[in-house]
Each structure stands twice: as structure tokens, then as C-alpha cells.
């Protein structure tokens with residue numbers, strides 16, 4: 001099984017960015033954690049990040065025929081991007097939505113998730129561990 005972990009805007013600044021919300025571990029730490037977990041479970045998992053909506057759409061499109069599933073934290077585009085929702089619907093790949101923070105307990109604008117209309121599972125507020133839980137979800141299927 002081959003999975004794509006896709007992170008949206010500002011997630012490259014993990015560690016620096018509001019550590020009281022997102023923690024002190026960096027984006028590099030996250031990718032290392034994911035690589036170690038994937039290795040342990042015998043999976044191929046690639047990590048990509050972009051601050052640009054169109055690039056995220058391109059990466060979702062390019063995932064078709066290459067990956068068996070997508071683990072997606074679209075960052076702020078979660079709450080705004082119909083283009084990302086359309087890309088997911090177009091390629092039809094199973095997708096797990098991940099949020100590091102508990103968006104359900106934050107500002108009202110974070111209560112909307114376009115990606116959530118498509119994702120088969122949402123993992124919210126579990127910190128970086130959420131990405132590993134998403135990998136496990138694919139393994140258990």
C-alpha cells in the first residue's frame with residue numbers, strides 16, 4: 001500500500017507556529033515520525049506540503065493511479081476550498097482528513113470543512129499522532 005500525506009498552508013511552520021495549539025515538534029519531526037511508522041508497518045508513505053491551493057489540487061490529481069489513499073490536513077483551506085473538495089471527488093481516492101488541533105472547539109469559521117464532505121474519516125485534535133492513526137485506519141481497512 002502506498003499513501004500520500006498532504007499538508008496545507010503554514011504546516012511547514014510546525015514548532016514555530018502557535019506552539020500552544022500545534023505543539024513544539026517541527027514539520028521535519030512530523031515527516032520523520034510518519035516515515036518511522038510507515039517503515040514499521042511495511043508501507044510506503046510520501047509526505048508533501050504546500051502553501052498554495054492550486055499546488056495542493058495538482059498533487060491530489062497527480063496522486064491518481066499512484067497512491068491507494070490520501071491523508072490530508074488542508075490547513076486553512078479546509079474551511080474555504082471547494083477546489084480541493086472537487087479534486088478529491090475527481091480522483092476518488094480514499095481520504096482521511098487530519099487536524100492537529102481540535103477545530104470543533106475553536107472559532108466558528110473553523111467548524112466548516114469542505115474536505116469533510118468527502119473524507120471517509122476525520123481525525124481531529126489528536127496532535128501529530130493523528131497522522132499515525134490515519135495510517136492505521138488505512139491498514140485496518
Ligand code: DQA
Pocket residue numbers: 009010011073074075076077078098099100101102103110
Ligand atoms: C489545522 C486547523 C486549521 O483550522 C488551521 O487553519 C490549520 C491547521 C489543524 O491541523 O489543526 O492550519 O488544520
